[in-house]
Amino acid sequence: MRLVRHPVLCNYYVTYRCNAKCGFCDIWEKPSPYITLADVEANLRDLKRLGVRVIDFTGGEPLLHRQLPEMLALARQMGFITTVTTNALLYPKQAERLRGLVDMLHFSLDSSDRDTHDRGRGVACYDFVLESIRVARALGERPDVLFTVFRHNLADLEAVYREITQPNGLVLILNPAFDYNAIETGERLTPAELDFLSAFGRKKGVYLNEGFIALRRDGGNHVAAPVCRAASTTLVISPHNELVLPCYHLGDQKMLIAGRLFDLYHAPETQRLIALEGRLPACEGCTINCYMQPSFAVETSKYFWAALPSTLKYNLEKGTWKRLLRSAGR
Ligand code: SF4
Numbered sequence: 001m002r003l004v005r006h007p008v009l010c011n012y013y014v015t016y017r018c019n020a021k022c023g024f025c026d027i028w029e030k031p032s033p034y035i036t037l038a039d040v041e042a043n044l045r046d047l048k049r050l051g052v053r054v055i056d057f058t059g060g061e062p063l064l065h066r067q068l069p070e071m072l073a074l075a076r077q078m079g080f081i082t083t084v085t086t087n088a089l090l091y092p093k094q095a096e097r098l099r100g101l102v103d104m105l106h107f108s109l110d111s112s113d114r115d116t117h118d119r120g121r122g123v124a125c126y127d128f129v130l131e132s133i134r135v136a137r138a139l140g141e142r143p144d145v146l147f148t149v150f151r152h153n154l155a156d157l158e159a160v161y162r163e164i165t166q167p168n169g170l171v172l173i174l175n176p177a178f179d180y181n182a183i184e185t186g187e188r189l190t191p192a193e194l195d196f197l198s199a200f201g202r203k204k205g206v207y208l209n210e211g212f213i214a215l216r217r218d219g220g221n222h223v224a225a226p227v228c229r230a231a232s233t234t235l236v237i238s239p240h241n242e243l244v245l246p247c248y249h250l251g252d253q254k255m256l257i258a259g260r261l262f263d264l265y266h267a268p269e270t271q272r273l274i275a276l277e278g279r280l281p282a283c284e285g286c287t288i289n290c291y292m293q294p295s296f297a298v299e300t301s302k303y304f305w306a307a308l309p310s311t312l313k314y315n316l317e318k319g320t321w322k323r324l325l326r327s328a329g330r
């Protein structure tokens, strides 16, 4: 049963540029402009009218955009929940300006070993992650550590938990890697490794959406009976100010927004494309977390029930549920 019919999330790509070169990501290869504050203002107004609650200012590396604090402040003033994930290279410099503006601030860290993390990221950013944690805590922020889990770094989880997140009182978010387009992230996690991850996710101070594990056990999204609700839950806006459908990773259609996001979203052609979510040939086997997370949240399914305890656990630990309730009432 569908619980929420309007979109709830916007993945707002502030630029595709990035100062890292992660092996499991191709976004940094794309030439890209930066979004403008005027477009953000107009789009946020329409996102509000569409019922969106959470704005994920993403990239590329979102901190490369000099006006990110202004955009976040605007979104917060309008009652949105904000989220930013960063490789942390620029965070220590910008922390003061970002203070208090990001509800869910994530630092990416994939290993407790400096060389392993830096090799995977293509640049030396490990020390910046540790420095960012120190700076954020000194400013009273509560960032999370986002650990993208591959077969090769499963064994590093324990040390990151024990040596970094627990001593600093941070939540360790487990983000099982996924393949898309031509980007191969390595062999998929085996059933035994999924079991290990699932058990790890139950520890205090660890967040793992169990729906991600259940979906992998089921072979991902199936076009014949899709669980994906990417386009009807999530609006993707590109740095070119386009609405991207049905999701960033497929990006089949891009439509210029030009100040009319609300009308564009309701246009018959857009609605036709939205209805194709999870049903296109490339959707078979898909496990892309960023779209499955909202997909699981808006419809009662086995994935909804699998995801629910971890979602409650995270929101209670972080206190985010208070802002979620407030944003729902605005
Ligand atoms: S930091 Fe993020 S956007 Fe940049 S290359 Fe790595 S995964 Fe891609």
Ligand code: SF4
Pocket (backbone or CB within 6 Å): 221, 228, 229, 230, 231, 246, 247, 249, 250, 276, 277, 278, 279, 280, 282, 283, 284, 286, 287, 288, 291, 292
């Ligand atoms: S199944 Fe995957 S590729 Fe297809 S629309 Fe959903 S998120 Fe995009």
